[in-house]
Every structure is written in C-alpha cells, then in structure tokens.
Amino acid sequence: MTSFKKITAVALLGLAFSASAFAQKQLLNVSYDPTRELYQDIGAAFAAAWKAKTGEAVSTKTSHGGSGSQARAVIDGLQADVVSLALAYDIDAIAERGIIARDWQSRLPNNSTPFTSTMVFLVRKGNPKKIKDWNDLVRPGISVIMPNPKTSGGARWNYLAAWGYALKQNGNDENKAKDFVRALYKNVPVLDSGARGSTTTFVQRGIGDVLIGWENEAFLAVNELGKDKFDIVVPSISILAEPPVAVVDKVAGRHGTAAVAKAYLEFLYTEQGQEIGAKRFYRPRLKSIADKYAAQFPQIKLFTVNEVFGGWQNAQKKHFSDGGMFDQIYQPGS
Amino acid sequence: MNYGKRNRIVFGLVLGLFAFSGQGLAQVSQEQFQTLIQKLDALEKRMERIEQEEAEAKRTTEYSSTAPIEDVAAQIESLDQAIRISDRKRELDQEGLTARTAAAPLTTAGTAGFSLQSANSDYRLNFGLVAQADGRFTVDKPNPIINTFTLRKIRPTFTGRVGRYFDYKVMPDFGGGTTIIQDAYFDLRFSPKFRIRMGKDKTPIGYELLIGDTFLLFPERSLASSLMPNRDIGVQAQGDLFANKLFYAGGVFNGIPDGTSLSSEVDTNDSKDLAGRLVLQPFRSAKNPSRRLNGLGFQIGGSSGRQSGTLPTFKTSVGQTFFSYTAGSIAGGDRRRVSPALFYYYKAFGAFAEYMRSTQSVSRPGIATDVRNQGWDISGSFLLTGEAAGERGVQPRFNFDPAAGRWGALQLVGRYTVLNVDRDVFSLGLASTTASRLTKSFTVGANWYPNSFIKIYGTYERTLFESQTSRPSENVILVRSQLAF
Numbered sequence: 001m002t003s004f005k006k007i008t009a010v011a012l013l014g015l016a017f018s019a020s021a022f023a024q025k026q027l028l029n030v031s032y033d034p035t036r037e038l039y040q041d042i043g044a045a046f047a048a049a050w051k052a053k054t055g056e057a058v059s060t061k062t063s064h065g066g067s068g069s070q071a072r073a074v075i076d077g078l079q080a081d082v083v084s085l086a087l088a089y090d091i092d093a094i095a096e097r098g099i100i101a102r103d104w105q106s107r108l109p110n111n112s113t114p115f116t117s118t119m120v121f122l123v124r125k126g127n128p129k130k131i132k133d134w135n136d137l138v139r140p141g142i143s144v145i146m147p148n149p150k151t152s153g154g155a156r157w158n159y160l161a162a163w164g165y166a167l168k169q170n171g172n173d174e175n176k177a178k179d180f181v182r183a184l185y186k187n188v189p190v191l192d193s194g195a196r197g198s199t200t201t202f203v204q205r206g207i208g209d210v211l212i213g214w215e216n217e218a219f220l221a222v223n224e225l226g227k228d229k230f231d232i233v234v235p236s237i238s239i240l241a242e243p244p245v246a247v248v249d250k251v252a253g254r255h256g257t258a259a260v261a262k263a264y265l266e267f268l269y270t271e272q273g274q275e276i277g278a279k280r281f282y283r284p285r286l287k288s289i290a291d292k293y294a295a296q297f298p299q300i301k302l303f304t305v306n307e308v309f310g311g312w313q314n315a316q317k318k319h320f321s322d323g324g325m326f327d328q329i330y331q332p333g334s
Numbered sequence: 335m336n337y338g339k340r341n342r343i344v345f346g347l348v349l350g351l352f353a354f355s356g357q358g359l360a361q362v363s364q365e366q367f368q369t370l371i372q373k374l375d376a377l378e379k380r381m382e383r384i385e386q387e388e389a390e391a392k393r394t395t396e397y398s399s400t401a402p403i404e405d406v407a408a409q410i411e412s413l414d415q416a417i418r419i420s421d422r423k424r425e426l427d428q429e430g431l432t433a434r435t436a437a438a439p440l441t442t443a444g445t446a447g448f449s450l451q452s453a454n455s456d457y458r459l460n461f462g463l464v465a466q467a468d469g470r471f472t473v474d475k476p477n478p479i480i481n482t483f484t485l486r487k488i489r490p491t492f493t494g495r496v497g498r499y500f501d502y503k504v505m506p507d508f509g510g511g512t513t514i515i516q517d518a519y520f521d522l523r524f525s526p527k528f529r530i531r532m533g534k535d536k537t538p539i540g541y542e543l544l545i546g547d548t549f550l551l552f553p554e555r556s557l558a559s560s561l562m563p564n565r566d567i568g569v570q571a572q573g574d575l576f577a578n579k580l581f582y583a584g585g586v587f588n589g590i591p592d593g594t595s596l597s598s599e600v601d602t603n604d605s606k607d608l609a610g611r612l613v614l615q616p617f618r619s620a621k622n623p624s625r626r627l628n629g630l631g632f633q634i635g636g637s638s639g640r641q642s643g644t645l646p647t648f649k650t651s652v653g654q655t656f657f658s659y660t661a662g663s664i665a666g667g668d669r670r671r672v673s674p675a676l677f678y679y680y681k682a683f684g685a686f687a688e689y690m691r692s693t694q695s696v697s698r699p700g701i702a703t704d705v706r707n708q709g710w711d712i713s714g715s716f717l718l719t720g721e722a723a724g725e726r727g728v729q730p731r732f733n734f735d736p737a738a739g740r741w742g743a744l745q746l747v748g749r750y751t752v753l754n755v756d757r758d759v760f761s762l763g764l765a766s767t768t769a770s771r772l773t774k775s776f777t778v779g780a781n782w783y784p785n786s787f788i789k790i791y792g793t794y795e796r797t798l799f800e801s802q803t804s805r806p807s808e809n810v811i812l813v814r815s816q817l818a819f
Contacts, residue, residue: 143415189419192426205425207418 015123025260026321030080032067032153032243033194034217038280039084045276046267050260058260066194067153072100074248081252081261084125084245086153086195088113089312091246104246106275113242114268118302119154121233122202122211122218126144129209133235134165138183145201147192148189149319149326153243154195156320158212161239163319164308168237182329203230214241215297216281232298336633345762354452385446413504442789445786448819451492456498462491464548466509469813470652478808479652486814487547489516499523499640502655514567525572535663537563538570538611539635540713541675541688548818551684551715553791555653556751556774558709561692562673563587563609563637565595570610579618583789584610589639592646592666592692607669629679629724631689636672638720641665646755648711648773650797652810656770657755660698662762667695668704677681677725684723687712711751716782719743734784742784747793749777760802770799779812789816 029039043060050058055066063070063078071093073306083100085091088111094100105112122146129142137144147155158180166180172183192198195213202211203221210225210233218232247263252258273292274284278293309315319325417479440451449460466486472479488510497499502520506513514557519533536544540562542555590596612634617627645657645665677687689710696705721728723745730743752758752772759765790816799805 007621040512190422190426198425200423205418205422209423 011285025056025257027058027081027257027261027264028068028079029060029064029080029082029084030063030082030248031066032070032075032086033147033196033242034154034199034214034220035084036062036117036196037220038047038216038277041241041278041280042268043195043275044272045272048263049267049302050263051273056260058264060264063192064196066147066151067095068151068265069193079174079251079255080248081257081291082247082265083244086241086243087156087312088244090153091244093311094248095246098125098250099248099250100246105244107247108245109195109269110243110264110285112244112246114245114265114273115243115269115277116285117241117243117282118238118300119212119241120214120215120218120238120298121156121235122221122302123231123233125229125231127231127233131210134162134184134237135169136182137162137187137212138180138277139187142187142210143189143208144187144210144212145192145198146188146212147198152195152198154214155191155198155239156315157214157239159180159319159326160305160309161235162212164239164303165235165237167308168303168312169211178329181325182202182238182281183332185272207247214285219281219296234298237301237303239321240309242304349764372673375461431491449513451586454498455495457496458494460491460493462493463817464489464491465817467815468553469621469811471811471813472652473809473811474806478806479549479654479810498513501529503512507806515599521572522609522767525573527575529572531570531572532568534565534567534599537566537568537587537590537607537609537637538572538585539563539637540673540690541610541677541686542634542713543633544611545725546727548816550790551747551781552651552714552749552777552779552795553812553814556711556713556749557648557710557797558688558690558711558772558786559652559751559752560593560646560648560753561690561707561709562671563590563592563594563607564605566590566609567596567599567601568606568609577618577620579615581613582610584608587670589641590603591641592671592694593648594646602643603641605640605642607637607641608722609637609671611635624681626680629675629684631678631679633675635672635675636670638668638670640667641669641694642667645694648755648809650773650775650808651795651812652808654775654808656797656799656801657753658766658769659696659759659764660766662723662798663696663698665694666697666702669694679723679725682717682720682723683715685712685714696759696764698764700762703758703762703765704765705756707753707755709751709753713747713748713749714747715747717745721783727789728781728783729786730783732787734788735810742782745783745818747777747779749775751775751777768803768805769803770801772800788819790814791816791817 003297012321031039039062043062046060047058050056068092071090073086074083074094076096076249082095083091088105091100091104095102095104120130123129131137133144136142146158149155149159162176162181166177170176190201190207192201195217198213199217199221201207203225222230222232239333245268247257247258247261247265252261268277271286271289274286274289278284279290280295284293284299305312317324327334360420405476433450439452439453442449447462448695449458449462452460465488467483468486469483470479471481487507489507491503491510493503493504500520500522502623505517507516508664515534517535519531519535521529521531523529538544540559543559543562543564564588566587567585568585570583571584574581583687587607587609588596588601588654589605604647613631615631617630618626619628642665645659645663647655649655671692673688673690675686677686687710689708691708693706696703715723717723717733721731728743728745734740734742755765756773757771760771775795775797777793777795779791782790791812793812795812797808799807
C-alpha cells in the first residue's frame with residue numbers, strides 16, 4: 001500500500017469514527033396513554049445521566065395511545081426501541097411475533113415492572129353522588145366513565161378490579177360477578193379508546209359522576225386540572241396494576257440502540273428514576289423511595305391478576321378475547 | 335278576583351235589596367220583581383265563575399311555588415348530561431372516522447391518472463395508457479411507401495409498489511398488429527441513492543433512446559439512435575446522488591443487436607453485455623429551478639460484451655430499410671458502444687446533441703472485421719406558448735378550451751441526424767446491394783398539446799441516402815395523435 005493510500009484509509013477511518021462519535025442516538029418509547037408526563041421527565045433525566053456517564057448524547061421520543069393499539073402498531077412496524085405498556089399481555093403479543101425476546105419479563109427486576117399503580121375513583125368535588133366503593137357504581141342513575149377494555153390496558157385493569165371485587169363480595173360466584181360487571185357497564189355512557197380519552201371525557205367534557213382510572217391519572221386530574229373540582233375516592237379493594245417495560249430487540253438491534261435502550265429501562269429502577277415516577281404518582285418499587293413518598297399513596301387492599309385470574313394469559317383469553325366475557329356483557333349501543 | 339272584591343259585590347247587593355224594600359214593596363210590580371230575580375241569578379252565576387277561576391289560578395300558583403327545586407335541577411342536570419354525552423359520542427365517532435379514513439385505501443382519478451393506494455403508501459397500483467395513431471404519407475413519386483394510417487402503440491401500463499420497498503412496472507404493447515411485453519421489471523429500493531432493477535427495461539446507454547416514448551419531440555427517434563440497443567432483460571443498479579445532480583445506472587444484460595428490443599425473452603448465447611450511463615447536471619437546483627444553467631447536463635453511456643449471431647438492419651422513420659448486411663454475415667466477437675450527449679433546457683427552449691458509435695465484429699465465410707458505425711443527431715425545440723421545455727414533456731399553461739379562447743401549448747421542433755456505416759462494410763462486401771453508407775435526415779415539425787394527456791405531432795422529414803444504387807431521397811409527412819396518462 002502506498003503512503004497516499006495509507007493516509008487516505010486512516011483519514012476515512014478517522015472520519016467514520018468521528019461521525020459515529022458525534023452522532024446523536026435517539027430512542028422511541030412506545031407507551032400507553034397516561035404516561036406522557038412520566039416519560040417526558042424520565043427522558044430528560046436519562047439523557048443527562050447518559051451524557052454524564054458516557055459522553056454520548058441521546059434523545060427520546062415517545063408515542064402514546066391505548067396499550068393494545070400501541071402493541072398492534074409495534075407489531076405492524078412502528079420502529080419502537082422500547083415499549084412501556086399497561087400490561088404484560090400486550091408485550092407478550094409483540095414477543096410472540098419474535099420482535100421481542102420471549103424471556104423479556106425476566107430481564108429486569110420485578111418482572112420488568114419498575115412501578116406499580118392501582119385503579120381508583122375520581123368524583124366531582126364533594127362527592128355529590130356519595131360514591132364510596134365499587135357497589136356504589138352499579139346504583140341506578142350513576143354515570144361511570146372508563147375506557148374500552150378492547151383497546152385500553154387501563155380499562156382491562158378496571159374491569160378486572162371490578163370483577164375481583166364482585167368475586168370477593170359474592171363468595172367467588174362467577175355468575176354474580178358477571179351480573180355485577182354487566183350492571184357496571186350499563187352505567188357507562190361513553191367508552192373511550194384510552195385512559196387519557198376517558199379523563200378528557202370526565203374532566204374536560206364534564207360527563208359522568210365518577211371516573212375509574214389509574215391512580216396516577218386521578219392524582220394528575222386533581223393536582224393539575226383542579227383541586228377544587230375533583231376528589232379521589234379509594235375503594236375498599238382494588239387491583240395491583242403492574243405496567244411492564246421491555247427493549248424491542250429487533251428494532252433496537254437494527255438501530256444500534258440496544259445498549260442505550262437497556263440503560264434507559266434500567267434507569268427507571270434507579271433512585272432518580274423511581275423518584276421521578278413517585279412524583280408523577282406511580283408507586284415506586286425501591287423501598288427507600290417508597291418510604292419517602294408513602295404518605296402520598298393511600299393504603300388500599302390490593303389483589304393481583306395472578307391471584308384472582310391465574311395470570312394475564314388466562315384473563316385475556318377468558319374476558320377480553322373475541323366472544324369472551326366482555327363481549328357477552330357489553331353490547332355497543334345497548 | 336280576591337275575596338275582598340267578592341264581599342264588596344255581595345254587600346252591594348244586600349244594600350240594594352234593603353233600599354228596594356225601603357221604597358215600598360207595594361209599589362213594585364210583578365214584572366219588575368222578576369227582572370230583579372234574573373239579575374240576581376246572573377250575578378250569582380258570574381260570582382261562581384269568578385270563584386272557579388280564582389280557585390284554578392290559586393292551584394296553579396300553589397303548584398309553581400311549591401314544586402321541589404331539587405327535581406327541576408336534577409332534570410336540567412340530566413338533560414345537560416345527555417347533551418354532553420351525545421356531543422362526546424359524536425366527537426369520538428369523528429375521531430374514529432378520521433382514524434378509519436386515515437387507514438382506508440385511497441382511490442384517485444384526476445390529472446395525475448388513476449390509482450389505488452393503501453393508506454400507508456406501501457401498496458400502490460397506477461393504471462396508465464399510451465395510445466398512438468399515426469398517419470404516414472409520402473410526397474414522392476412514385477410512392478416508396480404505402481400511405482397509411484396505423485396504430486403505432488397501444489400500451490396499457492401498470493406501475494406501482496408492493497411491500498414498501500418494491501416498485502414494479504408491466505407494459506405490454508398491442509400496437510402494430512403484434513403483442514409483446516415492452517417493460518416488465520421490479521425495483522428493490524434501498525434508498526433514492528441505490529435501487530436494484532430486475533427484468534426487462536431500456537438498456538441504459540443512449541440519451542434520446544431513454545427519453546420516455548410519450549415525451550419525444552418527434553414521432554420516431556433519430557437515425558443515430560439505431561446504433562443503441564433498446565429493451566433488454568438484465569439486472570441493473572440505479573440511483574441519484576448529490577442532490578440529484580448525478581444519476582447513475584449500470585448492469586448486466588442479455589445483449590441485443592443495435593436498434594432492437596429483445597423479443598424472444600431468452601438469450602441466444604452465453605455472453606452478456608455490461609452497460610451503463612452517467613448523467614451529470616452540475617447546476618441543477620431544486621430550490622431555484624429557474625436558474626439559467628439549471629437544465630444543463632452531460633451524459634455518457636456505453637456497453638461492452640461479446641456477441642454472436644444476428645446483425646442489425648437500419649430503417650427510416652416510416653420503416654423503410656436503408657441498410658442491411660449481406661446474407662450470411664453474422665456478428666461474431668466483441669461489441670462496444672459509446673454515446674456522449676449534451677442537453678440543455680431553459681424556459682421554452684430545449685436542445686440536445688449526442689454522438690453514438692457502435693463497434694461490432696462481423697464475419698462471413700472468409701471475411702472477418704471490426705465494423706465501426708457512427709451516428710449523431712442534434713435536436714431543438716421551442717414552445718411558442720411559453721411553457722417550460724424538458725425531458726418530461728410539456729404541461730400546457732392553459733388547457734384546450736375554445737369557448738374561453740384557450741388552445742393549449744404549441745411547440746416547434748427541428749432535428750438533423752446522420753448515420754454513417756463503416757466503409758469497410760462496403761469494401762469487404764458485407765453490405766447488401768441496396769444499402770446506404772451515409773444516411774442523413776432533416777426533420778421539422780410542430781407539436782400541439784391540447785392538455786397534458788393529448789399530443790398531436792405533425793412533421794415533415796427528408797432523408798438522403800448515399801448508396802451504390804443511387805437511392806432517391808425520402809420525403810414523408812408523419813402525423814401522430816397520442817393519448818398518454
């Protein structure tokens with residue numbers, strides 16, 4: 001090789017390295033509906049932490065919608081580097097297509113759920129309809145707002161929370177639980193496609209007496225949309241919601257973002273990430289942060305999907321698949 | 335009426351009776367007494383009616399004043415909720431409709447043609463058509479050709495995309511009384527800078543030959559283009575680089591004789607041609623397309639390969655053969671072509687010039703030589719109606735609308751072209767006895783574009799031949815009506 005060729009080769013290599021060194025990595029986090037504020041804060045904090053640690057600039061974009069719809073979008077080709085969905089079943093659906101490794105849930109602590117939450121009631125200020133527990137929601141004349149379980153992960157948590165309550169009230173009598181949930185949906189005048197849409201219906205459009213929704217979404221409505229307008233009602237029992245996260249292996253591999261995507265999700269488990277979550281009213285997993293913010297989360301008796309429904313696969317098949325229990329209970333326009 | 339008023343009426347009646355009795359009952363006649371009784375009855379009935387009206391009014395007042403306010407508020411609240419729910423459902427329905435509309439396939443029919451397309455543009459089918467009806471007339475005596483009308487091209491065109499990265503084109507031709515597949519290929523698009531085309535398409539060498547059939551200035555291409563191969567089957571790479579300032583195309587093809595298209599769809603030998611072209615437009619600018627040098631470009635194309643078998647014949651625009659090799663002559667060995675070109679388009683003016691050279695080993699029993707045929711042409715056009723000239727046709731400023739005094743676009747065109755067959759072909763006896771060694775053609779004409787789909791060509795072409803048999807010149811008028819979308 002001549003000197004000229006050597007110099008040219010070294011220059012080209014140097015150029016290539018410089019280009020890659022200065023290239024900014026970008027992550028797309030495809031998430032469920034009410035996490036906009038959380039992942040906006042997480043993205044900014046992670047970018048700073050990653051820059052400090054590696055010197056590499058990274059930015060995150062987020063996409064939000066009903067959890068089931070978001071999973072479908074990723075399956076159909078939406079180029080998500082990570083997903084943070086409302087429930088494990090939706091990530092399983094992506095994993096079944098080979099886009100995410102099937103062992104995704106074991107790759108991060110707590111079954112890849114960095115935060116938990118639960119479902120509570122948001123009522124008009126002063127609770128004029130005197131709603132205290134699930135059984136109040138089926139009273140004639142009560143208007144209940146919640147999204148459609150066919151498209152919304154939060155709505156599936158709502159549904160299962162109500163079903164679990166009814167089972168416990170009626171000695172695990174499935175028929176009575178079914179009647180209870182049917183009566184509940186009879187009081188639902190509008191089914192939005194996602195949790196944020198239901199919040200809009202209840203808060204901004206002024207429809208309904210009570211909104212069943214994510215605890216964090218209820219706090220958001222009270223604290224940011226009007227403390228003088230709404231109250232949070234904590235039912236006697238509810239469900240432990242565990243929204244999971246995962247790296248979308250195929251996309252991140254193709255984008256060359258696998259390492260930064262993994263670090264982004266691991267950041268959620270750090271003290272900083274957990275505190276950001278707690279400030280946005282997601283219940284932290286980390287004990288130190290959970291203790292610090294214990295006062296802001298009401299004590300509530302919680303049951304899990306595994307305990308009452310035998311896991312998400314069973315719950316999905318029995319209740320939310322086509323022709324399942326929800327389809328039997330709820331007829332559009334009825 | 336209230337109770338006080340009624341009491342006053344009764345009191346008045348009683349006083350009246352007393353006064354009446356005071357005047358003396360003896361003085362009152364029976365008739366007067368009856369009249370008083372009637373008046374009393376009337377007054378009594380009137381009082382009863384007034385009392386009934388008062389009682390009714392009282393009931394109404396009592397109801398209005400004592401109905402529960404809470405019930406009314408609840409009714410209003412219920413109505414308000416019903417209205418809000420109705421509004422929200424309509425809002426959600428609208429959102430759903432918008433989402434469904436966004437996801438629905440698109441069907442278009444308009445100035446851009448006809449197409450079906452998926453919402454995400456990954457799947458498309460565009461339907462097009464090229465139909466050309468020609469009239470060919472000679473002004474020579476005796477007639478060297480039969481004056482005739484003919485259907486030159488009938489080409490339905492199917493182009494589109496499947497699976498986001500794959501484009502395709504299929505174009506059969508039913509013109510001239512035959513049916514052949516002109517184009518049939520698909521592109522694998524990696525990026526605008528790099529795509530792979532597989533199938534049958536024009537060989538990427540000659541500038542004029544690669545101008546779309548419907549965008550030509552003249553009904554038929556120049557004599558010089560007879561030295562370039564037309565459609566062939568192969569694999570080529572294409573792309574646009576440096577903000578579309580440089581276009582490249584190159585690949586490997588079966589290899590076909592000059593001026594022909596592959597008709598058998600299979601090769602007749604194992605050798606293949608390498609062919610390619612580069613087109614440079616150094617001053618091209620998408621931001622400022624009206625710059626004076628924007629439409630200046632250069633191109634160089636060429637091919638190389640080993641071919642054997644069929645040799646070409648050369649024909650005029652009206653299909654008269656003016657050169658052919660003697661029977662028994664065959665191609666055998668290397669074939670190389672090269673074609674530089676220069677083109678320039680500015681406002682209504684357009685021109686290009688190109689040179690072509692095709693070198694082919696030719697043999698017949700006892701003779702073998704490399705034949706070097708050359709040709710060139712220069713073409714120019716000017717749009718009298720002021721539209722912009724270009725390789726992609728003319729878009730009239732005003733479509734044909736005689737009622738509004740609009741007539742479309744009118745373009746004047748002229749061309750001079752020469753095809754020069756190697757002298758050795760004649761000196762070695764490889765040319766037929768009627769073959770012309772040097773053929774020159776001059777064409778002038780006008781093209782009328784009533785709109786962007788219709789084009790009417792009208793040209794006069796004079797072709798001169800230098801042959802061993804003193805072949806007379808050919809003077810023809812070509813008229814073409816063309817529908818293309």
